[in-house]
Amino acid sequence: MKKLRILLISSLLLITLSCEKAIVSKLVSGKPSSEKDPEQELIINPEPIFISNDSGKFTITPVAEYSISARVVSTRSYSGKWTASLSKVDLALVWGKMSDQSMDKFISYKQRNRWYYYKYSPEFPLDNNYIITHSSNNHIIPSNYNLSLALKEIRKNDIVEIKGYLVKISGFWGKKKVFWGTSTSRNDSGDRSCELIYAKTIRINDRMFR
Secondary structure, three states: OHHHHHHHHHHHHHHHHHOOOOOOOEEOOOOOOOOOOOEEEEOOOOOOEEEEEOOEEEEEEEEEEEEEEEEEEEEEEOOOOHHHHHOOEEEEEEOHHHHOHHHHHOEEEEEEOOEEEEEEOOOOOOOHHHHHHOEEEEEEEEOOHHHHHHHHOOOOOOEEEEEEEEEEEEEEEOOEEEEEOOOOOOOOOOOOOOEEEEEEEEEEOOEEEO
16 A cells, blocks of 8 residues: 555656646737747857756856747757757757748758758749748757746747847766857857857747746
C-alpha cells in the first residue's frame, strides 16, 4: 500500500507539472505585426548575466537590444547538451511578405540539430535573397520560468513578438570551456547565422508574457 501511495503521488505530480501553464501578464488587442523587419540596437557597456545549472556555469553577455515580430513556421525542442540547459526551444520565424500564409504552398520548412532548412518550388514568387533576409532560426533563452512555459505553448502559424537581447555565452561545461555566439545580421546564412535571444517578454498572438 505504501508503494502504491508513492506511485499515485508521483503520477499526480507529473500530471500537475505537465499541465502547468504560463501566466498571462495581459491581453493585447489583435496580433503583433509581422510585416516589419526586426529592430536591433548595439549595447556599448553590457551588464553580464550569470547562470549556474546542472550543466555548468555560464556568462551571458548582451550584444544588442533586439525585438522581432514574426510568424512561426516551425518549432523544435532540444535536450541533452549544455546548450539545451539554457535554450530548449528554437523558433523558425518569417516576416515581411514571407509571413503571408499563402506563401506556404510554395515553400516548406524543417528544423534539425539547431539549424533550420527550407525548400521552395520554382513557382515561389520571391527570390532566395529575400528568404535569407526575411527568415531566421532563433535559439530562445527565457529570462524566467514563466517564459520557459510560454515557449512551450507556441505553435506553427502563431504570430509572436519577442523582446530582449541578442547575446553571446561563455562558460564551463564541466571542465570544458564553451562558447555560443549570435548573429547580428539579417543578411547571413549557414553556420553561425542563427540569432541567440535572451527573451525578456514574449507575446503570442494576443497574450503577453513576462
